Amino acid sequence: MQVTTFSPRTASLFTQDLELQPGSALLRFGAARPRPAGRFDWSGDGAVAWLDEPRGHVWSVGEPAAAAGLMLRAAHQLPGKIRGFTGPRGVDALLGRHLAVTDPVAWAFRWTLDEPPLHPGEEQVRELGEADHSELRAFLGKHSPAHSTGPGSSDVSRWAAIRGPSGRLVACGALSTLRDSGAPLLASVATDAALRGQGLGAALTSWLTRHAVRRQGLCTLWQLADNTPADRLYTRLGYRDEDPCVAARISTC
Template sequence: MQATTLVPRTADLFDQGLERQAGSALLRFGAARHRPTGRISWSGDGAAAWLDEARGHVWSVGSPTAAAGLVLRAAHQLPDIVREFTAPRGTDALVGRHLAVTDVVEWVFRWTLEEPPVHPAEERVVELDGADHEELLAFLTRHSPAHSTGPGSADVGLWAGIRGADGPLVACGALSSLRDSGAPLMASVATDADRRGQGLGAALTSWLTRHAVRRHGFCTLWQLADNSPAERLYTRLGYRNEDPCVAARIATP
């Protein structure tokens, strides 16, 4: 594998038909088919990659070897911009032969085209609005301090929650969006630590999935690879498990 410094070029991510192959759902759902103005991307040799320039993040799909080649190309072409990447599992080790890689986290990108079975507690789910943001932030800070998305995020189109009999939130979650394509992404689902195991998270997740599928035809989410309870829940809800990924940072010299 060689990383050759070339002038950055914008490639057609869809010219290889990768989006139709198993393991490439991140391309199918995560990259806009009609190329956004200014998107920098690369493709070839059974892989495709595109840059979220604001974050310095390269997204890639395909075989680990080919994906690693594109990540390396991006890092060498744009060394002052590219700081991190998400790619097929195993790409981190290949990139690590050439660049210092840190903060490796294994994920699964999951998706469904189907509405899940109705959960009995879905009737308790309510939509939340700006007036609830302060409460949402306090709830997430207490019960899910590593949440990926917070109230007020520009990427979030909907917050939903379940309230206890006395009024305060006991569960919450959001429908955010993947930045390049705008595809619905379920995020920051959290349950009161004292009420876990009561099906609140399952009800909220089912409701959010149904909401997204009815409006967009599908829903996506990120699941940590070692989160067994979440894996069982998402499998019950019909989410496909075909896209193991790894995320990592490229250490600056």
């Protein structure tokens, strides 16, 4: 089994050893090391932050007050360029004292280093190619309109699906990447609305997780904090739940 390893740490995000602490997996797996050329990042006082410049999105890990301070510094240093953030729970309220913070959503960043137990139905999963993209777009548009990524995205390394007896798609999902580090990220898992509750999404999630762990040594995903069925599934598949986050927008008006 070939496993991709991440490069040794360098300054500046990795000088406080935050990546070794509980609740900091987003730093450990999500921030590239060594530092990519041109990346804006900030560090100090028990927190770190780094910028996904194309999206104008700041990621942060650490103690909430310190994280809020770093994100405020980023907003002042790069006026008009910071449009959103993800950070430790509570940072939205702290940052909201100084900036126009809107639409906060609680998330959990979850991860696993282990292959899940074999799930019934995994034998039905097949990889999809570019010829299937139109079908995928139509399926996601109907059964998961708010999907996080779509066919043709440069971040996606693999699409997989389950087809029903008639050959039509009944479930699909992708392995995308965390933009800064390239670590595998489970994305856009969707099931036919009429067939939910039959384990199709679970089988697909298990298959994609196994694929990522075998090739890159880990798999990550984002879960809405109040999604109880997803929480049970991901826990059953071995995903750790130690990294509560909040994401929100920043109005630049």
